[in-house]
Amino acid sequence: SQQGEEDPQALSIQEGENATMNCSYKTSINNLQWYRQNSGRGLVHLILIRSNEREKHSGRLRVTLDTSKKSSSLLITASRAADTASYFCATDANPGGSNYKLTFGKGTLLTVNP
């Protein structure tokens, strides 16, 4: 089974618009994280939401988590051209400690047109 599937696979919007990306997962999780990757670059941690949280904000980012539906969404408000990147959700399903590891989805490629 696939853990952490994002949709849409690609999203193209105009600067100033909001961008919403979704992520679904299969197993129970401890937390869910969103990462950004600029083309050919490293992964940058954006935000983490714990399994007992429903919504979290950080600047222009808003993340929701629905554990009953095993889904999360990432909203980027007032998008900018610099937000153009791939966005990945990653789940942590392990009890923590030395067994911690992240399972990534395939990502959503966001293009923000100036």
Place this chain on the structure above:
Amino acid sequence: EPEVTQTPSHQVTQMGQEVILRCVPISNHLYFYWYRQILGQKVEFLVSFYNNEISEKSEIFDDQFSVERPDGSNFTLKIRSTKLEDSAMYFCASKLQTGFEAFFGQGTRLTVV
């Protein structure tokens, strides 16, 4: 701001050759990881390392792969005999003992020809 650094940024190697990818994790972090991303695909977990030993490894991490923390700062991934399908971006990550955020390096792009 502290960051995970990886070298080299790009390595081209011939099939069958050994490669060593190097990482310097953030200094007070205790958990270390290697992930890889084949072009256009998911980021996949390879191995986690804690207290000088492997904590967990994936099916991908077969006998051709090994990790080492040779000194107090470096964390290396060795591929003994590279195959074409090892071509990927390899990411190192590290984490504090507490908390859930892993910090990733910029990656090493490995091209096997």
